[in-house]
Amino acid sequence: MTRIVSRAALCGLLLFARAAAAQDLAPPTDTPQDFAIHGQATLVAQGVGGFASPYAGTNSLTPHQLKETADVTAYLGARPWGGGEIWVNPEIDQGFGLSNTLGVAGFPSAEAYKVGKAEPYFRLQRAFFRQTLGLGGAREAVAGIANQLGGSRSVDRVVLTIGKFGVGDVFDTNPYAHDPRGDFLNWSVVDTGSFDYAADAWGYTTGIAAELYRGDWTLRTGLFNLSTIPNGERLEHGFGQYQLDAEVEHRHRLAGRPGSVRFGFFRNRGNFSRFDEALAYAAATGGAVDPSFTRRRLTRIGGYMNMDQALTDTLGLFARVGVSDGSIEPYDFTDIDRTAQIGAALNGKGWGRAQDRVGLALVANGISAEHRRYLAAGGLGVLVGDGRLPNAGTEEIAEAYYDVALTRALAVTLDAQYVGNPGYNRDRGPAEVFALRVHGAF
Template sequence: MKSIAVACALACLPAASLYAADAPAYFVPQLLGAQYTFIEQWQGRVHSPYAGPLSLLAQGDHARSHTFGIYVGVPITQRLALYVDTELFRGEGISHSTGLAGLTNGDVIRGGGGTLGRSAYVARAFFTYDIPLGKEVTWQERKMDQLPGAQANDRWSFKFGLLAVNDDFDQSRYANSARTQFMNWSLLNSPAWDFAADTRGYTVGGMTTLAKGAWTWRYGVYQMPTEANGARLEGPINRANGQYLQVSWQHSPDTLNLWLLVYRNRARMGIYADALRAAETRHVTPNIQADDREGRHKYGAAVGMDWPLADHGGTGLFARAGWNDGRTESFVFTEADRSASAGIQVSGAHWSRSDDRFGFALAVNGLSPEHRAYLAAGGMGFTLGDGALRYRSERIAEAYYAFAIHSFAFVTADMQWIGNPGYNRDRGPVRVIGMRIHLAY
């Protein structure tokens, strides 16, 4: 509890109190933000003629999670900056964060589903370096991992260190944060994008960004974990890595934003068809981990769209779709080989509550034929394993209302409905009711 008290105390301090008033501008830590998020969810009963070790609990479940974070930035030169984020996670997700591709609490990613240690940890520690390519600038406000100041609209930027890949790729202004927006994993990123990360969602690597006019190009290389959903990263990076290339088009901040992401992962992964053949030969249950070999590849793509409609972007639509080859083992984010989602966010300005937000979205996840056959034969992944499978796509609907108590305090009511949980038409559907408290500085 001592670390929690320290986090709360720091969150209440003004940034200037962290360093002397006469300190120079550079090499001076600045508190960019602090947050606390509490999520409580109640899972209803699940129709369950059979179940496996990774199934949703048939009798229903109740779970809570807490995350604390402190975010600091250090300007080193006019172009070079260092950022360090410290977080702490307590709790877990419903049904031990298994039984679904679209798990219901996106914040448990940062706690490894509640399976890792309970002490504070460094989530991000990275450098950024910007090279201006033009004279036009936009003022950047202070926020998490962003020092205040002028940033060139046209620029060539670099970022490297310990970071989260999905901070920079597949970003949607309406569906990217389980702490303030939709909670389901299927609405945080495209589930078919199996991005490089350890169990908490972080990795080591680097990326470069070229922003020129309406176009933004990003390319990054990052370490993969040693095993599916693993806590340790594989090294050296040339032996196991994820490579990502994204191009985005947006004329100005409150206009249509389109992006295309392509990726290729190289890691010690298994192949579903090989695991099935080995199991049939030996007359045993297939085990994808037993087929893990170095040098295996997975590739895929995702597209996305944000369409601001009104209220300076506070009201808008979003959509995503993703695909991967589905031959190799689902390794990092979740077990999905095809995915699509779409939704809307509406600003409370329309009913005189300008800081409130209402959101509604639908998502569909699917599996490749090889992945389906593996699960149907009793195989297990890292989130799925009912012991059998009568396949149908997993279907998700989520609605939330975020009520602003103050500019730094929000209470959210959330409802989720999931049909064919874990892609199994024999089980479900399931309903999940949630409540969230989010405090931010």
């Protein structure tokens, strides 16, 4: 039976808080780390109240519900030789997203996976090797954090990562909106909603990424396995269906304050269906709209822009825009063909709470005309599908949070979201979603 409070998460939070407190007593050191153990535990309880729901389909968001998710993760790292790092991230997960993580393309909790279970279960989410090759010149200090050993490295360098990890570990990062365990929760805020990145149902994949850092510039590229079927739990082996990613980043200072801009591109190659072909097949056979009958070898592409800028010592701005080929079904992320977001994050130094943070984000998600016709005919997407869509509109999302730092190791967050036209349906909503998040880490 689903529990509102996960015993595993609470035990993990207490253990991590104690470990972090003990760690704070140890003097800092510049000695390169040869091994490290970190951990985190996160509990999210999220609910939605009543909203207009004149009809519902298989993938609809349901009014009046409360769900919870919990996860406990260990980050185990070792350095086999200079510049090399091996990391594994065993994890215990439990819980469900609202409507079993369905009903909204910009889903309200990125802590909710596409696979929900009432009892805790084990996953090895990451297992990867990273090699950093210095190119000479100046060096910089490196903090010892989860999935990063402390020490120093060359500012100009090449970084290779291979194994199982998240595409978002390397691409489309943002210091203000990229961590559902510490900042925003919404899927289309922590990532570019139209970035159909390769992943299994838990958000991880296998592959290789290469990064070149030279001065203020970074060039990234990667090759990753897609899941065996769209939105699947199992990954391909040997890149039979794959994704290519590329990103260029420029770091700068405006009025003496740091900022960066990233431009990214992805290319998915695998067995997809065009929406109009699925509709034509259903019309010819008299059956339901099902893209599995018309999938064939196709290429789906997209791109994004992602920026962040510190405006003051305490206030930062971020924005993303993205677009992808809306004539072809999304594969591994969610049902968004175009997206735009803007937001800001503020720490609490001005009111004597320097470790607290407040965030606000506004998002607009859209789909193509072909995608609308598909959903209107009863087609099901990755997350959305109300059975019909007579009155389509832009999915409009606003999210605000206040993160209260109880200690260096433990934080509690209050989160509120407004979702207009959930699943692009003007007949439904608006939905008001509230969440309480408890997060501990060391």
